[in-house]
Amino acid sequence: MKKFILTFLIVLTFPLFAQRQRPEFRLSYDLARFRGDAEHLYVEVYYSFDVTALRYVRSNGAFNSEMIMSITFKKTTSDSVVARQAWRIPFSVSDTAMLESSRSYVDIFGFMLKPDVYHIFLVAQDVNAPNIRDSVALTANLQQLPNSNISLSDVELASSIVQIERDSTNRFYKNTFEVRPNPSKLFGEHQPTLFYYLEAYNLLRNKSEKYYTKAVVTNAVGKEVINHERGKRRINDSNVEVGMMKVNTLKTGVYTFSYTVIDSVDGSAVTSSKRFFIYNPSLPVDTLVSTSGGSVDASEYATMTEDELDKEFERSRYVASGAEIAQYSKLKGVEAKRKALFEFWSSRDEDKSTPVNETKMEYFRRIEIANVQYKTGFREGWKTDRGRVFIVYGPPDEIERHANETDVKPYEIWHYNSIQGGVIFIFGDRTGFSDYILLHSTHRSELHDENWRRQIEAN
Numbered sequence: 001m002k003k004f005i006l007t008f009l010i011v012l013t014f015p016l017f018a019q020r021q022r023p024e025f026r027l028s029y030d031l032a033r034f035r036g037d038a039e040h041l042y043v044e045v046y047y048s049f050d051v052t053a054l055r056y057v058r059s060n061g062a063f064n065s066e067m068i069m070s071i072t073f074k075k076t077t078s079d080s081v082v083a084r085q086a087w088r089i090p091f092s093v094s095d096t097a098m099l100e101s102s103r104s105y106v107d108i109f110g111f112m113l114k115p116d117v118y119h120i121f122l123v124a125q126d127v128n129a130p131n132i133r134d135s136v137a138l139t140a141n142l143q144q145l146p147n148s149n150i151s152l153s154d155v156e157l158a159s160s161i162v163q164i165e166r167d168s169t170n171r172f173y174k175n176t177f178e179v180r181p182n183p184s185k186l187f188g189e190h191q192p193t194l195f196y197y198l199e200a201y202n203l204l205r206n207k208s209e210k211y212y213t214k215a216v217v218t219n220a221v222g223k224e225v226i227n228h229e230r231g232k233r234r235i236n237d238s239n240v241e242v243g244m245m246k247v248n249t250l251k252t253g254v255y256t257f258s259y260t261v262i263d264s265v266d267g268s269a270v271t272s273s274k275r276f277f278i279y280n281p282s283l284p285v286d287t288l289v290s291t292s293g294g295s296v297d298a299s300e301y302a303t304m305t306e307d308e309l310d311k312e313f314e315r316s317r318y319v320a321s322g323a324e325i326a327q328y329s330k331l332k333g334v335e336a337k338r339k340a341l342f343e344f345w346s347s348r349d350e351d352k353s354t355p356v357n358e359t360k361m362e363y364f365r366r367i368e369i370a371n372v373q374y375k376t377g378f379r380e381g382w383k384t385d386r387g388r389v390f391i392v393y394g395p396p397d398e399i400e401r402h403a404n405e406t407d408v409k410p411y412e413i414w415h416y417n418s419i420q421g422g423v424i425f426i427f428g429d430r431t432g433f434s435d436y437i438l439l440h441s442t443h444r445s446e447l448h449d450e451n452w453r454r455q456i457e458a459n
Helices: 306-315 322-329 333-344 358-373 385-393 453-456
Strands: 028-035 039-051 058-059 062-075 082-091 102-112 116-124 133-142 158-163 177-181 186-188 193-201 210-218 222-231 239-246 255-265 267-279 397-404 411-416 423-428 437-441
Touching: 028 116, 028 193, 039 062, 039 116, 039 133, 039 177, 062 102, 062 333, 082 411, 102 177, 133 358, 177 193, 177 239, 193 255, 210 239, 222 239, 239 255, 306 333, 306 437, 322 333, 358 385, 385 411, 385 423, 385 437, 423 453, 437 453
Parallel strands: 186 267
Antiparallel strands: 028 039, 039 102, 058 062, 062 082, 062 116, 116 133, 158 177, 158 193, 193 239, 210 222, 210 255, 255 267, 397 411, 411 423, 423 437
């Protein structure tokens, strides 16, 4: 199946949201693998954000904003960059009366990559307000799809799929369909229909006339809540598998969509799946599918290994008390640790009526950002002093960067205006390797050293 690598800029102009109600900027993302050539995979990255969260400036009779986007793929083994794209996305509206409703901007980029394990970094920043930014850091094991037997691409979840005439100018076009992705993977009241797209390969490896497909939605404890099955004739070696499901009757929670191709003769099967979220506020919350309530068996901890649990608790230490750290260190066995982590984060969930633990989500989102922005040659970003302060207190209101002062090594001053009446954190690069350590803070619970400049005086 022919693919198109889309690396040009798209500019959309549409009604935006009023400035006085600007929400917090958040970047949503998703990705999917498809078959490329003999040596490469074709990987699509989908992203979206609410354009109402941007800052608009009046100029030339209009209100304008602009977002800078970038995406980078690095090999985990060598940390070498194998693909990178950066681009600008301008938005414009002529009348503030149009700025009354929230709108989502959705885009897609495609890359041909050799199979490998990659660190992927996606960064978005508002040109008019650099503090309006978000970033995503993830690790993806992008392995080649099998060529010796039937295989499936990854699932792309979409907000709409429409069959159209071939259109090379439409970046959402592929294989006779316009597929508009849903990077947030959020469905329900606002998006009552889940659309899915994936591709089946090597269908003629088996000689039977038919094969069967099964599209299933399961809740957090593995119970099937939707099941669509059908038989298909083998005509081509590859086939596009598309469909839709009404999900507006599902209760708020976390679900998994799975698509299975089953051979009609020997019963062999291959499955591709993806997790998604339902938000239906008009329906009662089902604690069995809620990530912020219910039991540990219905949480993400139910399938985590002991090493994974230990790693998660280690990363949670910035908000753990001394007693909690001591208690966890004494635990024996995976079940005890699963229960402890579940209770640890459940106790910090400030709104248990929602399907997710917003406190936990925000904490680990900050860890991802810290790993991108504050990584050094020696430590992960979340383990650095700047990373810790960012994770615990959030992004600073202002950063003073002093990189070229005479007789003083580089240092930064972070200002937080809403904490304890206004506090600062001062970090210095004492080693010269961009490893900024905390030298002084006016926060009551942090390191205090009025003579901090002596630590960074040049020799």
